[in-house]
Amino acid sequence: MTKTVAVADWQAWQRSWDRQQEWYLPEREERFRAMLDAVEALVGPEPKILDLACGTGSISDRALRRFPKATSIGVDLDPALLTIARGHFTAESRVTFVTADLRDPEWTRRLPHRAYDAVLSSTALHWLRSEELSVLYSQVAGVLREGGAFLNADHMPDPSTPRINAADHAFHKERQARARAAGTQDWVDWWQAAARDTMLAGPVAERFRIFGNPADGDHADGEVQSAAWHARTLRDAGFAEARPVWCSVSDAMVLGLK
Template sequence: MDRTRRGGTDWAGWLRRWDAQQEGYVDRREARFSAMLDVAARLLPASFVALDLACGPGSMSQRLLARFPEARVLAVDIDPVMLEVGRGALGSGGGRLRWIEADLASSEWLSLLGGARVDAAFSSTALHWLEPAALTRLYRDLSRVLPPGGLFLNGDHLPFGPELPTFAGLSERALAEQWSDSEFAARGIETAEQWWEAFAADPAAAPLLAKRKARFAGKRRPETRLDLDAHVAALRDAGFREAGTIWQELSNRVLLAVR
C-alpha cells in the first residue's frame, strides 16, 4: 500500500494542497525558501542537524532534506493535524526526519530533543503565532541549544516599525489586497479556511481535529506582533551575536541570526 495514502487518506495530496494555499499568503514563497536554503548551503557543513520550528506539515523539512542529502531534521509543532499530515506525506524521510509534538510557547520542547546535537534552526510563516513574551523565551531557548556559530533562519512577515509609517502602510495595503477572498478566488487558490473545511470531510479527520481542539484550548492569536527591530533586539539579548535581514520584499523577509 502507498504509505502516503495510509488508511485511504491521501496525505501527500493534503501536503500539496497546503503548500498551494500557502502560496496565496506568502508571495514568492519558494524564493523565500530558496534564500534560506542558500544561506545554509554557504554557512553549514554538508552534514548538519536542523530544527524545523512550528514545522506545520513539514514544508520546510521537505525542502531541507531534498537540498541536503546528509542533513537530519527535528520537526517540532503543537498541532496534531499538521504533524499527522507531515508523517503521512513524508514519513521519517529515510530515517533523517523526526517529528516532535510540543508547544514552543513553553520550554517543554527542549527536553524532547533527547540531547540531540543541533546546528541550525529554521522557521517559516509560523512564529508570529507566539505571544511576544513566549517568542523572546524561545529565542533564549534557541541560544541554549545552538552552538557558537549556529544559525537561526526565520522567514515571515516581519512588520516595519513605527519610525517607518509609509513603509508599514505600503506593506499592510499590499497584504490586505493579497489576502482578500476575492484575490484568492481570482487566482484559483483555496484559502486556509477552505483547506481546513475540506480536510474536515476526510475520514481520518475527526479524531485529529478533536485532539487539535483540546491542544489549542485557551490559545489565541497574539494581539501585537514584534516588528523587525524588536526581533533583532530580542535575538541579541538572547545571545546571538549577529542578526539581520538577508532577503526581503516589503515586510516579507528572511531574518538570519548567528549564535
C-alpha cells in the same frame, strides 16, 4: 465481502497546504531558497536541522531535497499538521517529528539531540507573544552548537513606513481576491476541508480544541514585531551576531549566529 480501508493521500495534503500558504506568501519559495543558502554558507551541506513549529514539514521537505546528507527534527504541537507531516515523510528516515509546545519551559527535553547546526522556522512564531518569543530565542540559543545558525522568516512589518505598508497591503488584497475568485483556498477554507477528511477529522478536532477554530480567529493571542526588534532580541538571548538577511515589504527573515 471485501472491506474498504480509507487511505489518505498525504502528498496531496502537503501540496494543498503549500498552495494555501502561497496564497498569503507568493514569495514563499524565494524565502526558503534564501534560508537554505544561508544554512549552506554558515554550517555546510550536511546540516543537523531543528525545524521549529514545523507544521507539515515544509522546511524539512526542501532541506532534505537540497541536502542529501541532512537530517531534520520537526517540532510542533498541531496534531493535524503533524499527522500530514508524518504521513508525507513515512518512507524518509532522515526526518523525525516531535510533539511539543514551544511555550512549555521543558520543551527542549523532548528533543532527541542536544545540539543542532541550524534551527529554522517560517511563518509560525508570530503565534507567540513577544515575551514568549524572547524566552524561546534564549532556548534556541541553548540547543545550537557554537557557530550554529537560527533563521526565522515571518511577518515583521516596519512601523516607520506606514504608506508603503498600506500600499503593499492593498496590492496583495487585490491579488488574493482574484485568486479566491479562481478557487484558491484560504486558511479557513483549508481547515474546513481538512475537517471533512475521514483520516484527518480526529486530529483536526483535537487541533481545534488546542488552538481554536480558524473560523473564529485563532491568531488572536499572537504579536508581530519589526525585524530590528527580532535582531536585537536575538543578541540579548546570547547570539553573537544577528541581522535581517531577506525581506519583502511585510515579511523578513532574521539570522542569528551563535
